[in-house]
Amino acid sequence: MMRISAAVEALVPEMTAWRHHLHAHPELGYEEHGTQAFVAGKLKEFGVDEVVTGMAGTGVVGVIRGKRPGNRSIGLRADMDALPITELTGKPYASTNPGRMHACGHDGHTTMLLGAARHLSQSRDFAGSVVLIFQPAEEGGAGARKMIEDGLFERFPVEVVYGMHNWPQMPLGSFAMHRGPVMAATDEIRIEIAGKGCHAAMPHTGVDPVVAAAQLVSALQNIISRETDPMDRAVLSITAINAGSAFNVVPDTATLKGTVRTFRADTRKRVVGRIREMVEAFAKAFGVAMELHHREGYPPTINHDEQAAFGAEVAAGIVGEPNVARDQLPSMGGEDFSFMLEKVPGAYIWMGVGGAEEGRILHNAKYDFNDAALPVGVSWWTGLVERHLSAG
Structure with missing residues (x-):
């Protein structure tokens, strides 16, 4: 009572x-x-x-x-x-x-x-x-x-x-x-991807930012699932993928948005650092330009x-x-x-x-x-x- x-x-x-x-x-x-x-x-x-x-x-x-x-x-x-x-x-x-x-x-x-x-x-x-x-x-x-x-x-x-x-x-x-x-601490990330638009039936004539974005989304999860101690709580969620508007056009650009949630300062720094490294590596691998924008939120x-x-x-x-x-x-x-x-x-x-x-x-x-x-x-x-x- x-x-x-x-x-x-x-x-x-x-x-x-x-x-x-x-x-x-x-x-x-x-x-x-x-x-x-x-x-x-x-x-x-x-x-x-x-x-x-x-x-x-x-x-x-x-x-x-x-x-x-x-x-x-x-x-x-x-x-x-x-x-x-x-x-x-x-x-x-x-x-x-x-x-x-x-x-x-x-x-x-x-x-x-x-x-x-x-x-x-x-x-x-x-x-x-x-x-x-x-x-x-x-x-x-x-x-x-x-x-x-x-x-x-x-x-x-x-x-x-x-x-x-x-x-x-x-x-x-x-x-x-x-x-x-x-x-948790709350960080925001935005990844801008620039490729080269082309006809969807002739993808070899362009540089597809959508494929690069899709592969990067999957790879980023490895930072949490395979690089972070399971006892050290951390979350990396990609919550928005924006690219193109037509079924037959490979767009010029794509944008990913998401959030990183952590408790420990060293984990927070490491996760964001690894995101940056992956962005640089995937840009080179897929022949696109990628830029990471990171905004540190609440501690x-x-x-x-x-x-x-x-x-x-x-x-x-x-x-x-x-x-x-x-x-x-x-x-x-x-x-x-x-x-x-x-x-x-x-x-x-x-x-x-x-x-x-x-x-x-x-x-x-x-x-x-x-x-x-x-x-x-x-x-x-x-x-x-x-x-x-x-x-x-």
Whole structure:
């Protein structure tokens, strides 16, 4: 049985309304102007001591000071941006912004941190300060890095920082807290191939970039399947092949796009280096020109042991020890909270919301955050604060 305080339960109707409002008005990274105004307005309404907007453009930071004196501090982070997906949930509060949707539950993340802000600003039963970080542009825009570059931790220094993500593959009322790696590093690759177009019936008169592309796709998988230790997690996925438009024309060019996911720095460097070597070798072998474009994305999200253990203990106090997984396998997905964990000790937890068995998975047009999880998330946030700042 979950341990949710009466004060937090009393917030559920309001939080549900906030979440539905945010869900109906999704905004992409660095475009969260309406969300920023909504969040800042609520924080001021709650009596949060300090509310700052504009960090990373559309970010919001709030500070709540406890009623007992203390110099300690803790940071809590929620992401706010949506995805460029057309919603198919059919909900009465479905997206009113065409082609935009909260398909990753960031509306729920924002709402839970707002609920925690409401509760903490009323109780203030702690010694020190809470820094509430409402971050833009997690979905590929590196909003966490931008907030840090804008002086987040210089202006609002914290001892530790925590993040949370809803996880449909886990049942409601469960958590998973990892020691060490949680999410992978995310790199993008694009390979431009230039050949010589010709009539498809006379391929010998041209240089076919499609054949070169097809052979390269197969060969690249050898880097993972035969050159990488099976115990060292790594993924190389070619996700797009673009070439030509007619059945009887060998095109001039072809383009491959894909992603590399790794945890270890040396593996990350080696895999990208081997891709570059293969590109050079295949260009020579097939008589085409090939150029690799590599964009380094988010670093791996690595939890700090002490904070991971503490976050798991707080979670167990809410849902019970059997419902907290401490040995869950990490995900090959990426997360820009990683930038914050490179600067400040902390941890990132997965909170079960259920629904995956019904097809409601992250980044899906039919996904909708489970409102029943709102008080669970708020309880975890407030538990972290009240235990970490129990004494000045």
